[in-house]
Amino acid sequence: xxxxxxxxxxxxxxxxxxxxxxxxxxxxxxxxxxxxxxxxxxxxxxxxxxxxxxxxxxxxxxxxxxxxxxxxxxxxxxxxxxxxxxxxxxxxxxxxxxxxxxxxxxxxxxxxxxxxxxxxxxxxxxxxxxxxxxxxxxxxxxxxxxxxxxxxxxxxxxxxxxxxxxxxxxxxxxxxxxxxxxxxxxxxxxxxxxxxxxxxxxxxxxxxxxxxxxxxxxxxxxxxxxxxxxxxxxxxxxxxxxxxx
Amino acid sequence: xxxxxxxxxxxxxxxxxxxxxxxxxxxxxxxxxxxxxxxxxxxxxxxxxxxxxxxxxxxxxxxxxxxxxxxxxxxxxxxxxxxxxxxxxxxxxxxxxxxxxxxxxxxxxxxxxxxxxxxxxxxxxxxxxxxxxxxxxxxxxxxxxxxxxxxxxxxxxxxxxxxxxxxxxxxxxxxxxxxxxxxxxxxxxxxxxxxxxxxxxxxxxxxxxxxxxxxxxxxxxxxxxxxxxxxxxxxxxxxxxxxxx
Numbered sequence: 001x002x003x004x005x006x007x008x009x010x011x012x013x014x015x016x017x018x019x020x021x022x023x024x025x026x027x028x029x030x031x032x033x034x035x036x037x038x039x040x041x042x043x044x045x046x047x048x049x050x051x052x053x054x055x056x057x058x059x060x061x062x063x064x065x066x067x068x069x070x071x072x073x074x075x076x077x078x079x080x081x082x083x084x085x086x087x088x089x090x091x092x093x094x095x096x097x098x099x100x101x102x103x104x105x106x107x108x109x110x111x112x113x114x115x116x117x118x119x120x121x122x123x124x125x126x127x128x129x130x131x132x133x134x135x136x137x138x139x140x141x142x143x144x145x146x147x148x149x150x151x152x153x154x155x156x157x158x159x160x161x162x163x164x165x166x167x168x169x170x171x172x173x174x175x176x177x178x179x180x181x182x183x184x185x186x187x188x189x190x191x192x193x194x195x196x197x198x199x200x201x202x203x204x205x206x207x208x209x210x211x212x213x214x215x216x217x218x219x220x221x222x223x224x225x226x227x228x229x230x231x232x233x234x235x236x237x238x239x240x241x242x243x244x245x
Numbered sequence: 246x247x248x249x250x251x252x253x254x255x256x257x258x259x260x261x262x263x264x265x266x267x268x269x270x271x272x273x274x275x276x277x278x279x280x281x282x283x284x285x286x287x288x289x290x291x292x293x294x295x296x297x298x299x300x301x302x303x304x305x306x307x308x309x310x311x312x313x314x315x316x317x318x319x320x321x322x323x324x325x326x327x328x329x330x331x332x333x334x335x336x337x338x339x340x341x342x343x344x345x346x347x348x349x350x351x352x353x354x355x356x357x358x359x360x361x362x363x364x365x366x367x368x369x370x371x372x373x374x375x376x377x378x379x380x381x382x383x384x385x386x387x388x389x390x391x392x393x394x395x396x397x398x399x400x401x402x403x404x405x406x407x408x409x410x411x412x413x414x415x416x417x418x419x420x421x422x423x424x425x426x427x428x429x430x431x432x433x434x435x436x437x438x439x440x441x442x443x444x445x446x447x448x449x450x451x452x453x454x455x456x457x458x459x460x461x462x463x464x465x466x467x468x469x470x471x472x473x474x475x476x477x478x479x480x481x482x483x484x485x486x487x488x489x490x
Contacts, residue, residue: 010368057369077365091365120322120336123255124302124373124484239369 001068002100003076006092007032007061011235012127013087016054017061028052028088032063035083040067049102049243050109053195055235057128060110060242064102065093102243108172110188110241113201113233117208118181129182130201130237136208138178144207145174145185147217148200155224157200158193159232167193167224176204183208186241195232203230246313247345248321251337252277252306256480257372258332261299262306273297273333277308280328285312294347294488295354298440300480302373304336305355305487309347347488353417355433355486358446358478362453363426374427375446375482381453383423389452390419390430392462393445400469402445403438404477412438412469421449428453431486440477448475 007028015025019033029048036044044067052058071079077090084090116122116129117136125131148171155167173188185201203220206212212220212230220228252273260270264278274293281289289312297303316324322335329335361367361374362381370376393416400412418433430446448465451457457465457475465473 008365008368010371059367059369081365086366086371087368089366089368120253120326121331121334122304123253123332123334124304126255126331128369 001066002096002098003065003067003073004094004096004100004102005063005065005076005080005090007063008059008089008091009057009061010087010127011052011055011057014054016056017048017050017052017058028058028061031085031088032080032090035080035088036065036067038083039071039079040069042068047102049106050240052238052240053235056238056240058240059091061240062102062243062245064096064100100245105245106191106243108188108190108244109192110186110244111192111197112239112241113185113187113197114237114239115183115185115201115205115233116181117183122181125182127236128239130205130233132183132205132208134209136183136205137210138176138183138208140210140214141176141183141185141204141208143214144204144212144217145176147214147221148174148187152221153224154193154196154221156221156226156229157196157203158226159195159199160226162194164193169193169196174200198233198235198238199226199229199231201237202233205233206230246311247341247343248310248312248318249339249341249345249347250308250310250321250325250335252308253304253334253336254302254306255332255372256297256300256302259299261301262293262295262297262303273303273306276330276333277325277335280325280333281310281312283328284316284324285314287313292347294351295485297485298480298483301483301485303485306485307347307488307490309341309345345490350490351436351488353433353435353489354437355431355489356437356442357484357486358430358432358442359482359484360428360430360446360450360478361426362428367426370427372481373484375450375478377428377450377453379454381428381450382455383421383428383453385455385459386421386428386430386449386453388459389449389457389462390421392459392466393419393432397466398469399438399441399466401466401471401474402441402448403471404440404444405471407439409438414438414441419445443478443480443483444471444474444476446482447478450478451475 076093
């Protein structure tokens with residue numbers, strides 16, 4: 001039986017999604033693995049859709065679970081939640097075909113990046129935002145964001161640790177919204193390179209601070225030069241929102 | 246020199262505002278006291294405006310600080326923040342007269358109560374909301390909230406631990422707002438009894454769950470009977486937003 005789970009987590013206290021070999025550190029996958037172990041008490045397999053980094057959050061992580069169980073699929077989230085710590089929540093489960101793969105069958109993903117733009121930090125937002133003290137020009141950020149749409153080689157917008165054949169990706173949609181002193185960037189694409197959303201966010205922050213002009217964004221993307229993009233914004237502001245199949 | 250500070254905190258890890266005698270437990274006042282000690286290295290006095298409970302948050306706590314210092318008042322927040330833990334932030338400072346008192350001179354206060362109303366918990370909201378699983382009828386909550394406005398004896402809306410001469414208070418304004426799956430209640434009044442906002446929130450949740458009819462709210466308030474109001478909603482959802490002078 002192949003089940004597709006939806007999983008939400010506060011990434012603050014985890015070394016990212018993926019289970020580590022050797023010295024175990026707390027990861028979300030590890031906690032989910034332990035919860036499944038306690039619940040099923042038999043063999044199972046887990047495959048996560050997205051390897052979120054240390055400190056990154058998720059509201060819509062997807063995980064394939066292969067297990068032979070009598071628990072009705074609609075009751076699985078609650079059953080798992082009784083074994084999960086309070087910062088990880090199973091929030092959905094559905095049956096999928098045996099050939100379904102959570103990574104290969106993904107057609108697009110949406111990430112959100114949150115920025116707190118205010119004179120002082122808000123302690124309630126410290127784990128869920130990047131803090132920017134100087135006022136951001138959100139109109140400029142909106143103007144600049146448009147350049148990311150479409151298919152580009154995002155070589156300049158990924159960490160040097162990236163090991164992939166192609167750095168070409170398509171961004172279907174990007175939106176910058178302001179609500180009070182919170183600025184949110186929503187990005188939807190067919191896939192993202194290592195640190196790509198955080199570098200896009202860091203670059204848009206530079207635009208908002210007038211360190212980069214919106215009309216230069218096209219050139220900066222085309223240059224494929226990491227040095228011309230902004231800093232990699234912190235993991236706290238990033239949330240994996242949704243994976244589409 | 247009498248200085249009026251604005252202080253924000255995430256109350257999650259504190260036993261409320263007030264410093265405790267005897268066995269010290271972490272409180273916000275205690276941490277602020279220690280930060281002032283480290284910064285000024287001389288005698289000072291602190292008077293907080295509001296004794297928030299364990300787990301309750303604040304964005305607009307006000308604190309009078311009596312100290313003889315050469316630090317310009319506009320630089321005080323940053324100077325204090327360098328000694329404060331990351332879940333407490335000084336976010337304002339102004340000079341006030343020697344006769345100013347943060348409690349007696351208060352003319353009104355605004356609290357916010359946040360509710361997460363969704364099928365599953367959101368781990369990122371677990372410390373900042375009350376979780377309600379069944380759907381809330383927000384229109385009914387709005388209807389019911391109107392009955393709280395005005396001057397009433399709120400004897401039925403306070404903890405039995407309340408020790409005050411009068412349980413009469415005036416609510417100037419109350420609003421119930423829904424944003425996505427977050428329901429927020431904003432209450433502004435001349436003062437609040439012990440647990441009063443949390444009992445109002447708990448009662449409005451009962452209204453939203455159709456356990457109490459909106460049109461019965463007037464009678465329930467007039468009855469002054471704690472048993473007719475709703476449960477005391479948890480501290481996580483409560484934030485002291487603003488104190489007016």
